[in-house]
Amino acid sequence: MTLHFAAVLIVHLALAAVGLCLIVIDARSHRLPNRIVLPALGALILLLIVEAIMTGDGERPTRALLGGLALAAFYAMLRLSSRQGMGGGDVKLAAVIGLALAWHGWQTLLLGAAAAFLLGALHALSLMALRRATRHTRIAFGPWMIIGAALAIGIA
Structure with a gap:
């Protein structure tokens, strides 16, 4: 196991832990707290810079930064x-998720982004079919963003 591989594994495990916390918080309160999302975003950006310096390869970190920016811009347009x-938390979380997904590749970014909307829609339709929600019921989207991203990374 290389040092780079070990670092990537640790970062992904840390992101999984942050993601699980955010899933619970957003499902309960419909909030994605800045005190969790923004440090995760800052840490990922710092790690991408360190990776570019340590490996001498700026392609993957650059793609990750562009992916984070692109997904956040898409969510900002939706907002x-x-x-x-x-919500604003979804936009900030999209930047984090975009960084992580695009680090793996453009296809992973597209798959993770699409999976979030598909899973969220299936959840909403299920609730509506069970008459536990209407078209106007607010549904936390952060969990679906995180689960979609995890599925895409697992497939990548």
């Missing part, structure tokens, strides 16, 4: 188009 849809 601006409907204030009652995506």
Whole structure:
């Protein structure tokens, strides 16, 4: 096992722990706290810079930064188009998830992003079919973003 592989494994395990905390918090309170999301974002950006310096390869970190920016911009557009849809926490979490997914590749980013919407829609439709929700019921989307990302990384 190389040092780089060990570092990547540790980062992914840390992201999984953060993701599990955020799933619980968002499912209970419909909040993705800045005190968790922003440090995770900052740490990932710092780790990408360190990786680029240590490996001498800037391609993967650059792709990750662009992916984080792209996914956050997409979620920001969704937020601006409907204030009652995506929350600001979802936009910030999208930056974190975009960094992690794009680090693995563009296909992983697209798969993870699409999986979040598919899983969220299936959850909402299930609740509606069981008459536990209506079209107007607010549903936490952070858990589906995190689960979609985890599935995409697991497939990658």
